[in-house]
Amino acid sequence: MIFNSLTYLLLLVIVVTLYWVLPYRARLLLIFSASLTFYGFWRIEFLPVLLLSTFVDWWVTQKMRGQSERNRFYLLLISLLVNLGLLFYFKYLIFFADNAIGFANLLGAEIDPIALKIILPLGISFYTFQTISYTVDVYRRFIEPERDFVLYACYVTFFPQLVAGPVLRAAEVIHQFANRAAFSSEHLFVGLRRILYGLFLKVVLADNIAPLVDAGYSMPLENMSALDVWTLAFLFGFQIYFDFSAYSHIAIGSARLMGINFPENFNFPYLASSPKDFWRRWHISLSSWIRDYLYLPLAGVKVHDRSTGGLSAATAERKHTKSLFLSWAIMGLWHGANWTFLLWGIFHAVVISVYRFTEPRTRSLGKQIRWWGGVAITLPVMMLAWVPFRAESVVYAFVMWEKIFEPSAYLWLGMRENTYLITALILFGVFFTYAVKEKIMPKVQTFRFGIALANISAVAVMTVLVIIFLRPINQFIYFQF
Amino acid sequence: MLYEILPIEHDAKHFEDLALGKENTNMLEKVSNLRVHCGDLSDVVECLQNYEKTGSGLPVLLWLGNSQVHVINQFKPGEETAAPELHRKFQVTNEYFLTLSQPNASLQEHYLLFAYLLNRLPIKELVLPVVFDDMREDGIRTSLIDAFKDQKTADSLRSSEIGRILIANHGDQDAAGNDMTALQDTFQEHSEMVLNSILEEAWSVWAARPTLRGKLLRSLYLLRNWAFGINASSIRKMIPGRYAKNRDALLAILNLAAQRQVKVLVYIPPLRNDVKVPYDIHEYASFKSEMTSIARENHAFFVDLENVVPAKFWGPKDSTTIGGGQELDFMHFQAGGHRLLARALYNELRAQEPSQ
DSSP states (O other): OOSSSHHHHHHHHHHHHHHTTSOHHHHHHHHHHHHHHHHHTTOGGGHHHHHHHHHHHHHHHHHHTTOOHHHHHHHHHHHHHHHHHHHIIIIIHHHHHHHHHHHHHHTTOOOOOOOOOOOOOTTHHHHHHHHHHHHHHHHTTSSOOOSOHHHHHHHHHOGGGTTTOOOOOHHHHHHHHHSOOOOOHHHHHHHHHHHHHHHIIIIIIIHHHHHHHHHHHTSOGGGOOHHHHHHHHHHHHHHHHHHHHHHHHHHHHHHHHTTOOOOOOOSOGGGOSSHHHHHHHSSHHHHHHHIIIIIHHHTTOOOOSSOOSOHHHHOOOGGGHHHHHHHHHHHHHHHOSSHHHHHHHHHHHHHHHHHHHHGGGGTTSOHHHHHHHHHHHHHHHHHHHHHHHHSSSHHHHHHHHHHTTOGGGGSOOOSOHHHHHHHHHHHHHHHHHHIIIIIIGGGGTTOHHHHHHHHHHHHHHHHHHHHHHOOOOSOOGGGGO | OGGGSOTTTTTOHHHHHHHHOTTEEEOTTTTTTTOSEEOSHHHHHHHHHHHHHHSTTOOEEEEEEOHHHHEEETOOTTOOOHHHHHHHHHHTTTOEEEEEEOTTOOHHHHHHHHHHHHTTSOEEEEEEEOOTGGGGOOSOOGGGGGGGGSHHHHHHHTTSHHHHHHHHHHTTOOOTTOTTGGGTTSHHHHHHHHHHHHHHHHOHHHHTHHHHHHHHHHHHHHHHHHHHTOOTTSOBOOOHHHHHHHHHHHHHHHHHHHHTTOEEEEEEOOOOOSSOOSBOHHHHHHHHHHHHHHHHHTTOEEEEOTTSSOGGGEEEEOOSSTTOOOEEEEEEEOHHHHHHHHHHHHHHHHHTSTTO
16 A cells, blocks of 8 residues: 555544554554555555564564573574565565576576566565564564564554655564553644655655656666756655655654654755765664664674664774675665666765765864865765666666766756756755754744744645645655665 | 646646637547547547548548647637648548647657557558657657557567667556556555545545646746746757657658558648747757758658748737736647648648659
8 A cells, every 4th residue: 555545544544543442452453454454455465475574583582582592593593584585585586597697698608588577575675674673683682572473563564664664673663552652632733744744745746756857867868968967866866855755754644643653764864964964864764774783793893772873983994894885785785686776885885985084184174164065065976876776777877977077968958948947946945944944943933923824834735735636646666675 | 848847747638728728729629520630549549430430441641740730829610720621632532631639749659659550540641740849849648658558559669769768668657647557456546546536526626636736737837937037939949868869750750651651741830930930040940951851861751831821820829927918829820821731731742642
């Protein structure tokens, strides 16, 4: 089921209403069954995969109780084998088979391509990461294994976050399912407002940018100018930001309607003043997951129950460069079984490495200069990183990147004028929204009537626009991951 | 230009009428009783049925065009476009003249429709305008997308590079006006349709949402034009990428026609010549020169009808900016112009007959 649909809104109304009137056990069963319904509305045949992943980790963690360290480790391996095995089969088998055959043919073998038809189960990358983190946390003795299967299953399958995150930690939410918050109108107001923001970002902005991006990326490369590359990089950067942050808003809002708090997943990422800062603001739950369950262990760093800081900051030693590149390569491939995503991950690893090298040399500069200079450099670099993420091939991405270094490619425009105009307006809008929310609003808190009027007007306009544009015309981009 | 800011709605006919304004009349509806002039795949079936009923077996002259073909400026009751007039003229010689036109139609769309209709009609000759404005268009509107699902059409398209690009970019898209694209083949598609129909019956605003979307985007279009001082006389620059794709589509049409032994008449459409044209004059000259060369090198007939319609048959159109007065219409002319265009095309097509 997708969020930008009437079916989801109806399901949400029913579930939220029942949630606040049912007793404990019935409430958990409601969430579990609603989550399976939510998932089954897409393809019912993949429910067993979801349930298998859920059950295996619950069973493994139950077995860990009172076991020796060695046995606990073996149990952890079982969990990893099942979860990563599912992920490999559904997501990477075709990719690896195609590339292995291609490589063998390059060496002279004559192997016909294998025609595999494997459909990627929705959200598998998200829920397998979530179940892995649970088992690892139990293994590390950060949390106690949850005896109640239904309560644990609610954590894994909870419908607002099931198919595209945020990637939750068990410690963040299981206790919230176990102990229902007291009903408060604030839950409803905040939840509905977040859902409205999310729908606005998705159906009004992201879905209307999508055709422009699609048209741009289908353009023959020889007709693409350097300004087109910049424009498309920015435009896709905005599309994916609106699309994915919209999902997070709706997920957070839907959970909040039931009094459950999710961690924030985005915080004005394009206002980041460094790559480190960017990854503290973009898809926060995934970047912190990669840091805690991949990068730090690979770097040989002792992990405590919750590390802090971005991927680049956690360990700044040069000897950890290998783990940085490996983590980013996996981060890239997590997004999709394609060389383009690997290139995207490596690009970020290079950018972070360059940042680590240059950052100490800028410390003597003033705070304002560092911030403004940081934003001015980070924003275009992060936008250029989206090029391989959206491009159809690695070659296409490299040719696009090459264009920005060709002075003669700046002398003409290859797209309709509106594309440039809309990109510029959105860029202005992002900075303007940030300025209003973070700089102006805190200073005008005393003008309560004015603020209330502005809020009501904004909500009214967004509501009208969402009603006009609400259609399940496009999936969320992160569904494919 | 309007369709650029209406990426979602650009197939809906009432948005075209919004763009045309009250000075221009869409004649597709007016000739509907004849069904010798259709728009997109939603009504082409009727045109094909009419052919089977009234002209089965007759050789077909197919005219593909843009809104210039189906719009009359300053319409008066009783007037008609060139399409029905040409149909009647060719009836005399037992030939069937069929017209298909869509607003801002690109050569890529003409290529798709030509490939589609070649497998359904005994096409003898294709009449094809090459419009400088429409070289700025790209892609295929959703109301034509279903043509890709026809296997023979897809096979024809695969014989050219531009055809393969079109299939890659649009071949798996959904049909016209489907708001449920993201739910295709899922259980939710059914529930969503039921809920939508319930809401549409219970709440008129919900049913009016397509119109509201169009009006809103139209307002944004007017706002943009007002802010940047854009009007109908503003210079439209060539867009290299789109131009190249449309040129490739023209070449593919000519190749396909040659393979299937269909004659082609390529023509430069009428342009008002009493005022400065809204093009970069060098780009326009280069365009005409290239179109002439392509037509001749590919054994198509070519005629320049740029000056066929005199100034008196061109009129104004509604403003395309906020608070602006009327503007010059560079695309649509009055019924007198349609008569002259019909005569010019008829004479040109007759002149190609070996016996004449």
